[in-house]
Amino acid sequence: MPPLIIAKGLSKSFFAGKETISVIDNLDLSIDEGRFACIVGPSGCGKTTLLKILCGLEKPTAGSMLIHGQPPDPKKQRFGVIFQEDSLLPWLNLLNNVKLGLELCHIDNAEEIAIKYIDLVGLEGFEKYFPHQISGGMKKRVAIARALAVDPEIILMDEPFADLDAQTRSMMQKELLSIWSKLNKTIAFITHNVDEAVFIGQSVYVLTKRPTKVKATVSIDIDHPRSRLSPPFISYREKILGMLQEEITSL
Amino acid sequence: MPPLIIAKGLSKSFFAGKETISVIDNLDLSIDEGRFACIVGPSGCGKTTLLKILCGLEKPTAGSMLIHGQPPDPKKQRFGVIFQEDSLLPWLNLLNNVKLGLELCHIDNAEEIAIKYIDLVGLEGFEKYFPHQISGGMKKRVAIARALAVDPEIILMDEPFADLDAQTRSMMQKELLSIWSKLNKTIAFITHNVDEAVFIGQSVYVLTKRPTKVKATVSIDIDHPRSRLSPPFISYREKILGMLQEEITSL
Amino acid sequence: MPKLDRFRSTLIGVASLATFVIIWQVVTMVANSPFLPTPVQVFEAFIKISTIGDIDGYTLWWHIGFSLYRVLLGFAVAIVTAVPLGILMGVKPVVKSVASPVTEIVRFIPPIAWIPLSIILFSGINRYIFLLWIGIFFPILLDTIAGVKRTSETQVNMAKTFGADNKAIIKKIIFPSALPEIMNGLRVGLGVGWMCIVAAEMMGGEPVGLGRLILKYANLLQIDVVVLGMVVIGLVGLAMNYLILSVERRLFKWRVEIKA
Amino acid sequence: MPKLDRFRSTLIGVASLATFVIIWQVVTMVANSPFLPTPVQVFEAFIKISTIGDIDGYTLWWHIGFSLYRVLLGFAVAIVTAVPLGILMGVKPVVKSVASPVTEIVRFIPPIAWIPLSIILFSGINRYIFLLWIGIFFPILLDTIAGVKRTSETQVNMAKTFGADNKAIIKKIIFPSALPEIMNGLRVGLGVGWMCIVAAEMMGGEPVGLGRLILKYANLLQIDVVVLGMVVIGLVGLAMNYLILSVERRLFKWRVEIKA
C-alpha cells in the first residue's frame, strides 16, 4: 500500500512587499496511513506553512502534496486541524464552538458529542462561557475538542499543547495516544517539545531552517507507553536535539 | 528593605452571565526587588489574572496588591509585559511595533534601540514584515523585543517562550538571564514548563487550582548557569511536578 | 450593577435632552424671529395637529402611520437586497468588479433627483419604497462589505478544514463576524431613510405623511409645525433605533467593551 | 500579478457600466416616454449644458464647481467634528450618555426640513455647509463608534502597560484600529452628502450648483437634463470615492483579504 500522504519536490514561497521569501524548498516527505508523525523544526522554518498545504489551505508554488493520490481537499477527506493561533469564534460559547465543527461536517447528535469532548479536555462546567472569559490554555483545549469531535481521518496539530501546563499536557498526550491507537488515525503533530515528540511520535521529521526541507526522519522504535527516563528515549531525544542545534546555530 | 511586590489577601472574581466565578482567593505573595520569580500552576487556575493585577490592568475584588507600597500603575513604574496572546498591532510592521513601546514610554532613539532588540530576538531582516507575514514563534519574539526594549524595572511574562522551539527557547532563556543579571530587573515569569522554571527562576511559586492561592514557594538554590542533569536540579523539578500533580488530579 | 449603570445613563440622557430644550427655549425667546418657534409653540402645534388635525384634517397619528409604513417597507427591501449583495461583494472579487461601478455611481445621486424617474417607473407605494430604498440601501451595503473585510482569515480557514462550502462559511463565519458592522449599517441606513422621507413624500399625491406635513406647513411658513414634524421624525427614529440597539445588545453580549 | 488583477477588474467594471448603458438605451427606446431619456439624449444635453449653458446661462462646469466646493466644505467640517466625537463616544460612556440622545434624534431629521431653520441660523456658504454636514456627519459618527468598539482589548492593555495615557491610547491604538470603519464612514458620509446636495441647493439664492440644475429642469419637465445632473453627480462622487479608496489601499495594505 502506498503512503497516505506524499509530498514530492514541494516548494512554497510568499510575496512580501517587493521581495519573495522562499519558505519550503524542494521538500520530500511521506506518511503512512495510521502513522503518528511528529514534526519539529526551528521557529519560523515553515512548519505551519507545511501544515496549511497538508490540509489544502495553501497551494504549493512547485511540486506536489498528495493524499490518497489526490491534492488535499477537506471536502473529500475529513481533517481535524488544530491551529497554532486562536481560532475560536468569539460570538459562540464553548459548547457552540465545539458543535460548529460537527455541524460543518454534517454530523448528527452534535450536542451530545460536543459535551463528551468538552469533558474529555477537562472543561465540563464551562460550556456556556464565551472565549473571552476563559484562559489561554482553556481556549486551546476547546480547539482540540472541536477538532477531535468530528472523528477525523487525518489529524493535523500545530503545537496543540504549547499553552498547557506539564500535567494537563501529559494528560492530553495520553488521551491523544489512546484515540490514535483505538481508532487508527493518521496524525501529523507539530511541536517544539522534542521530549513530547519522542514521547508520542512513531516517526519524528526534523526540518531544516528556512527554506525548509526534511533534514532527517527518525523512527522511534519504542513501544507505548514510553518511559521518559529509559536510555533509548534519552538517546533519541539527544539525537534530535543535536540535529536541531545544528540548524539553529547556523541561523 | 521590604519586598518590592506584596500581595495580601488578594481575591478576584468575575461575573460570567448569572454566576460569579472566583479565580483568586485570599492569595498572599511577596517578591523582593531584583528577584527572578517563576509562577507555575494548572491551566486555567488564574495565573494570567494574577499578572493583570500585578500591572494594574485588573483591580482586585478584595485584598491588596502593592508595588513599592502603592497599587500598581504603569504610569509610575515602568513595566515590560509580555502577554500570553498575540498583542502585536497588525497595521504596524515589526520595526514599528517594537518602536511603539519605546514611543509610549517617551524614550529617544527609538529606531536604534528597536533594531537592537529585533536583532537580539533573531529577527534581523524581518523589520519591514507585517505581523500576518510571520510565524507564531516570530510574533512572540517581537513581543519580547518590544517589552525588553523599554528597559523596564519590572518584567512580567506570561508564557513568553511557549511558542518557541527548544533551541530558540534556550537561546532566549539565556538572553533573559543575562539581561536580568546585568541590569538587576525584577521578573515575574509565568510558565508551564517546570524544567524552564527550575532552570531560570530564583523562586518558583506553585499555585493551586482555581480559585488559586500560593501552594508553595520553592527557592532554587543553584547558581546560574544551571545544568539540567544535576541531581539538585532534577530533585527540584520532581518536587514541583509532584505538587502540581496533586492539583491536577484533584481537578 | 449593569442595571444601575443603565439607569444612570438614561438619567444623564434625559438631563441632556432637557438641557437641549431649555437652551432652545432661551435662544428662540431672545432671537424673537417670526420664523423661529420656541419649544412651547411647537408643543402647542403638537396639541393642535394631534387632536384637531392639519389643514387637510389628518391628525399627526395618520402622518406618523403612513411615513412609518413607507420607511419600514423601504427598510425591509433595503435589508434583503443590501446584506446579501454586500456579503457577495465582500467575498467574491468578481461580483465586486461587476457591481461596484454601478453602485458607486448610483449611491451619490440624490433621492429628489430620482422623483421624476420613479414616477415613471413605479406606481403607488412602490414609488415610496424605491425612493426610501435609494437612501437606505447604500449605507447597509457599504457597512456590510466593511464587516466582511474584517473577518478573520484564521476563522475562515478553520471552517474550510471542516470541509465547509462557501455557503456554510458565509452563514457560520462571515455573516456572524460581520454582524456588528451590518447592524451598524442598519442604523445608519435607517437614519438616511428617514432623512429621505421628505424627498419621497415630495412626490405628492397622497396628502399624508410626516414629510408632507413638513412641506405643507413650510409652504405656509408655519415653522412651528415644520419643527414639530422634525421632532416627531427624530423621536420615531429614536424609538426604532432603540429597538435595533436592544437586538444588538442581545446579539453582542459576547463583545468586550474597551474603555480608555 | 496584483497589477494584472487591478487591470482585469477595471476591465470588468467598464464592461459592466457599458452593459448598463446599453440596457438603459434599449429600455428607454422601447418605452419611448418623454420622461425617460435615452443615454444619447442625455449626452446631447451634456453637450448643450457644458457648452451653451443652462437657462440662466451657467455651464455645467460652474454647477460642478459650486456643488463640489460646498460638498467638500461640508465634508471637511463633518470629518473634524464626527471623528473626534465618535472616538470620545466610543471610549467614554459618559460622553455617549450625554451626546447620544441628541444625536440619535437629530440624525433622522431630513435635510429639507432644516432649510427654514438654516436660513435663519446661518448665512452665505455656512448654510450649505450646515445642510451638507447634517447629512455627512452621522454616518461618520456611527461608523467611528462602531470602529472604536472593534478595538482589541489586548492591544489597549498592551499600551496601558507601557504607561500610555488616554491620549496616547486613542492616538496609537484606538484610532488606527478603527480607521477601516472610519474610512468606510467617510465613504458612506460622502455619499449621503452628495445625496443632500439637491436639498441644500433648494434653499436658493445662488442659481448655480448641480442640485439647482436638477431642480430647474425638473420644474421644466426636461428630464434629460435632470438625468444629466444625476449622472454627473454620480461620476463626481465616483471620482471622490476613488480618491478615498486609493488612500485606503495605502493605509490598509497590512490587511489580509478573505475569500470564500
Place this chain on the structure above:
Amino acid sequence: SGFFNKSSAIEIRMGCLDNDLHQLALHVAIANDYFEQNGINIKLLSYDSGPRLMQSFVAGDLDFAYVGAPPAINGRAAALSGTNSNVPVIVASVNLEGSSLVTRSGISSISDLNNTIIGTPGTGTIQDILLSNFIRNNSLTVTKSPASISTLPILLSNGEIDGFIAWEPVPSVAVNRSAAQVLLTSHDLMPNHQCCVLVASSKIIAADPDTVTKIVQIHKNATDYINSNAASAKVIAADYTALSQPVIDIAFSHVEYNYTLNVDSIKTFLLQMIQLGTVTSINASQVDSFIDAFIDTSYG
C-alpha cells in the same frame, strides 16, 4: 339608495396644489358637496408644486388637475414628445393674476428697484416671466434670485433679498409677519394675465366627455359662488389654508377668480418660455397651433 348612489358614482382623480389660495373653487366645490350632487366621487391628490403635479399627471395618475399655466404648458410640450395618452388639455380658467411683488421698507417706487436683488420662485415660473418683462420694460438693473417658495419671506426678513415676487398667499404672509409692503401686484405687471387653469387629460376627454362637462360646470358654479359669496368663500379658504383672516383679506384683493381664459396671455407666456429656452420642443411659429390644440373650452 345610498348603495345605488355609491355604485353608480363616477370616480375621478383630481390633482391640486397644497393649500393654494388660487384653487379656492375646488375647495368650495368640495365644501358645498357639488361633486356628490353630480354623482362624482373625487379622489383628491395634492402636490407641493405644479411641475411635480404635471409629472404625475402625464404619468397617468390624474384625470383632472388645478395647476398653473406654465407647468401645464411644459407638461403638454413634454407629453407630446413621446407616446403618451395623458396629454393635458385646458378646459377652463381658475384664476387670473394672483401674484404680488413685495419689498422691504425703503423701496416704495419702481425706480427704487434699481440695483436690488429680487427673489423669484424659479426660472420659468409666471412670476419670473412677469418680473423679467417688467425689468426689461422699465430698463431696470435687478438681480433675480431664484429660491424655493417657502424660503422667500425668510430671506426677505433676513435682509438678503430686497423683495420677491410670488403667488398669493406667500406675499401676504410676508406683509403680515414682517415689515414688507406690496409694491406691485400682478395686475400692475400684466393686467388679467392667466394664472391657474383646470386641465383634463386627453384620455378622459376621449373616454368620458360627459364627466368633463360636469366637472367644468361644477368649477364654474364654484367660481360664481366665490364671487357672489366672498365672505363664506373666505371662511372656506381659511379652513384649508390655515391662514389668518387678515392674510386672506390681503390675498383676496390680489386674485381674480374667473373661469374665462385669457388666451392671449397664455400665448405670451409660451412665447417667453420659448425665448427663455424653457420650452424647447416647439418654435415660435408653432405657438398658435399648439395653443389651439391645448385649449378646449367647449365643455360645460
